[in-house]
């Protein structure tokens with residue numbers, strides 16, 4: 417078992433290098449000459465470049481945005497996409513978030529598992545293959561990005577300079593293999609609010625990001641007959657989600673909900689939907705009541721677009737996910753910002769067409785926005801089968817199957833790419849949390865899996 421012996425030989429180095437790169441606070445900062453994402457991400461990139469050179473890899477740099485390092489021969493190319501930037505540390509850490517301290521067999525620090533530890537594991541996997549002197553039929557290239565957490569500017573620049581690899585994986589999500597990601601749309605629905613005397617809308621707001629289920633929403637209204645509204649409010653069930661404040665002729669209504677990620681709206685409870693359900697009950701008439709009615713009928717508490725003409729699904733990726741992430745009132749319009757994850761066999765065009773048909777006799781207008789196309793590499797594809805084989809043989813987990821998700825991973829930056837680790841099924845999720853860590857045993861197992869995976873993919 418030559419590979420195991422080499423991993424054991426490099427164990428201390430792998431731990432040390434992971435600690436060292438964690439000590440670089442590579443949060444996006446102020447851009448400077450040659451440092452498009454600020455000092456931190458640049459320093460981390462410089463570290464990886466220097467280590468690659470020490471290891472004898474062929475290195476190329478791309479203006480401080482990204483770099484790659486290569487071994488092997490062959491026309492075709494296997495890419496491994498890693499990122500060296502991190503999200504800010506946040507509060508409440510038990511250890512220094514940039515200390516790289518080891519406690520209880522775990523290396524602590526921001527970026528330990530997302531994505532610096534896995535990046536070091538892949539670099540040593542390449543070094544081990546080089547040490548073994550294996551013959552390659554495909555070259556192996558690790559690609560270092562520096563802006564995964566905040567905009568992917570690194571990959572836009574990189575791919576404007578270099579042809580993408582023939583196939584790629586990113587160790588920046590979950591095991592076993594994520595071979596499909598739904599399409600992601602963000603767009604607005606706009607509704608012109610008419611002035612109609614009885615109720616005056618002063619303010620309406622809810623949510624803070626399209627891809628989050630909002631946990632609060634509020635409306636401020638001015639109206640003459642507050643008493644009869646309060647009377648109707650009494651018979652509304654679901655009061656615990658609604659809080660009302662009256663001051664003269666002004667009434668403020670706050671709705672509560674439960675936050676969740678926009679790719680899994682069914683795990684949360686939408687505060688905008690709670691607010692609209694309430695308004696639909698207690699308002700007597702008028703343009704705002706009409707909006708609430710339309711909202712409740714077409715969006716309401718549906719999570720899969722079935723009320724608004726886009727309830728698509730397919731066998732591989734399941735149902736469309738629909739999240740009403742934000743609402744506001746401005747210049748006479750109510751604007752809803754919607755985040756949709758559509759199945760891989762569907763398209764933004766189909767989603768818009770379905771909604772347009774459903775909304776055609778209403779005042780609601782669709783304002784088209786962004787569309788990230790779905791990603792799918794079939795289960796019987798060379799890349800997926802090889803990675804699954806390696807994962808199974810190293811872990812003994814023969815039950816897990818390739819997965820399709822609604823979220824977006826770094827794999828989306830390229831075609832014919834999948835996510836492969838680093839988090840195992842059922843493992844504690846510490847990504848973007850306080851006390852982020854990677855266990856040393858975990859890091860060693862990653863090195864083994866990635867060494868064997870790169871060997872198989874280079875055949």
Ligand SMILES: [Zn+2]
Nearest residue numbers: 530531564588
């Ligand atoms: Zn990441």
